[in-house]
Amino acid sequence: MEMDPPPKSWSIHTRSEIIAKYEVMERVGSGAYADVYRGRRLSDGLTVALKEIHDYQSAFREIDALQLLEGSPNVVVLHEYFWREDEDAVLVLEFLRTDLATVIADTAKANQPLPAGELKCWMIQILSGLDACHRHMVLHRDLKPSNLLISEHGLLKIADFGQARILMEPGIDASNNHEEYSRVLDDIDNKDTITSTHDGNATCNTSDVDREEEELGCFTSCVGTRWFRAPELLYGSRNYGLEVDLWSLGCIFAELLTLQPLFPGTADIDQLSRIIGVLGNLDENAWAACSKLPDYGIISFSKVENPAGLEACLPNRSPDEVALVKKLVCYDPAKRATAMELLHDKYFSDEPLPVLVSELRVPLTRKEQDGDSPGGWGDINDMDSDSDSQFDEFGPLNITRTGTGFSIQFP
Numbered sequence: 001m002e003m004d005p006p007p008k009s010w011s012i013h014t015r016s017e018i019i020a021k022y023e024v025m026e027r028v029g030s031g032a033y034a035d036v037y038r039g040r041r042l043s044d045g046l047t048v049a050l051k052e053i054h055d056y057q058s059a060f061r062e063i064d065a066l067q068l069l070e071g072s073p074n075v076v077v078l079h080e081y082f083w084r085e086d087e088d089a090v091l092v093l094e095f096l097r098t099d100l101a102t103v104i105a106d107t108a109k110a111n112q113p114l115p116a117g118e119l120k121c122w123m124i125q126i127l128s129g130l131d132a133c134h135r136h137m138v139l140h141r142d143l144k145p146s147n148l149l150i151s152e153h154g155l156l157k158i159a160d161f162g163q164a165r166i167l168m169e170p171g172i173d174a175s176n177n178h179e180e181y182s183r184v185l186d187d188i189d190n191k192d193t194i195t196s197t198h199d200g201n202a203t204c205n206t207s208d209v210d211r212e213e214e215e216l217g218c219f220t221s222c223v224g225t226r227w228f229r230a231p232e233l234l235y236g237s238r239n240y241g242l243e244v245d246l247w248s249l250g251c252i253f254a255e256l257l258t259l260q261p262l263f264p265g266t267a268d269i270d271q272l273s274r275i276i277g278v279l280g281n282l283d284e285n286a287w288a289a290c291s292k293l294p295d296y297g298i299i300s301f302s303k304v305e306n307p308a309g310l311e312a313c314l315p316n317r318s319p320d321e322v323a324l325v326k327k328l329v330c331y332d333p334a335k336r337a338t339a340m341e342l343l344h345d346k347y348f349s350d351e352p353l354p355v356l357v358s359e360l361r362v363p364l365t366r367k368e369q370d371g372d373s374p375g376g377w378g379d380i381n382d383m384d385s386d387s388d389s390q391f392d393e394f395g396p397l398n399i400t401r402t403g404t405g406f407s408i409q410f411p
């Protein structure tokens, strides 16, 4: 059985083992489970990030994943951690001054697209980081621009592994054994090799139900930030695989290309309806196994005769760029390209070539999370995802309750 989280009466500022080694400076961020402070290592003056995590599960997942990914250049470095049973865990991480959400917001503010060479360089770094995660069978589950941190030198690092899952015991090196890697991915697709624990996020609360599901060996579908959440999760899947990260990646790439979020849903059903409006209805032509999704028969959408298509969401972008996004933003998880496949995509070896990391323009600061930028990140945390609120702010959709669930009529 899981232990209850520790009482939250401890403060990082009074923890003797921490202040013996680090000067705790200003708070630089906080999320659903953590407060992050800038710190200075007393022995050599190194600037670090001190992440105080208030949730036992989240701390455990993050430490586990970061230890496994140690040495991956595009994953945040964990220097050390402090963890005693009755206290919040404190992770000592490399300090990264900004993030991809800020790059997107700053570029949008300047009313310019990201130059193609810079865009490719950011994308390659994200792909390299995600490839490292997936080779180690680490499913991140909360990829979004604000979790892609950036150093002053332009190095991009995947961070915030508080929702991560390790899908199997380490030991299989996918790079050396592609067949084995594919077999494992197939197994994941066949949904029978995974055990997991309960979950929660900015829009979903942890619950006793999730804890019970953990013992049944299922994932929770209530994971990741809504705008980047894969359709199988929105339809309640609890036995999904690495492919949910690939959907999020597609949404991030689309956002880098247009400087606007691809599917900025205001509630889970609105999120689905936006996806369906672009990709068309989710049916067995699009993904043969879709009818097995837990909520497939519960939420029914009227027929979308003329889906907008991803081209319409990516105006003025080249056919190659649209094709890249299409390889990720597609219903059938098995059809989503892997990070490794995309790293070998011709798009990255065609002109204009990616710039060097040292040539990237790096913002000096981090965008405020509750700002009014086009991304509107702050809004997400304020949204409630309990079922009644699904009907708030619905715009033109017409929703009726049926005997078995909901029917959604497009205008």
Ligand SMILES: Nc1ncnc2c1ncn2[C@@H]1O[C@H](COP(=O)(O)OP(=O)(O)OP(=O)(O)O)[C@@H](O)[C@H]1O
Binding pocket: 028, 029, 030, 031, 032, 033, 034, 035, 036, 049, 051, 076, 093, 094, 095, 096, 097, 142, 146, 147, 149, 159, 160, 161, 162, 202, 366
């Ligand atoms: N290594 C780091 N260096 C500098 N700032 C950081 C670092 N890690 C996190 N931060 C800052 O702290 C904020 C919260 O961190 P993080 O996203 O890891 O916490 P969380 O509680 O898991 O968040 P979320 O609610 O997104 O799940 C980040 O948005 C970022 O601004």
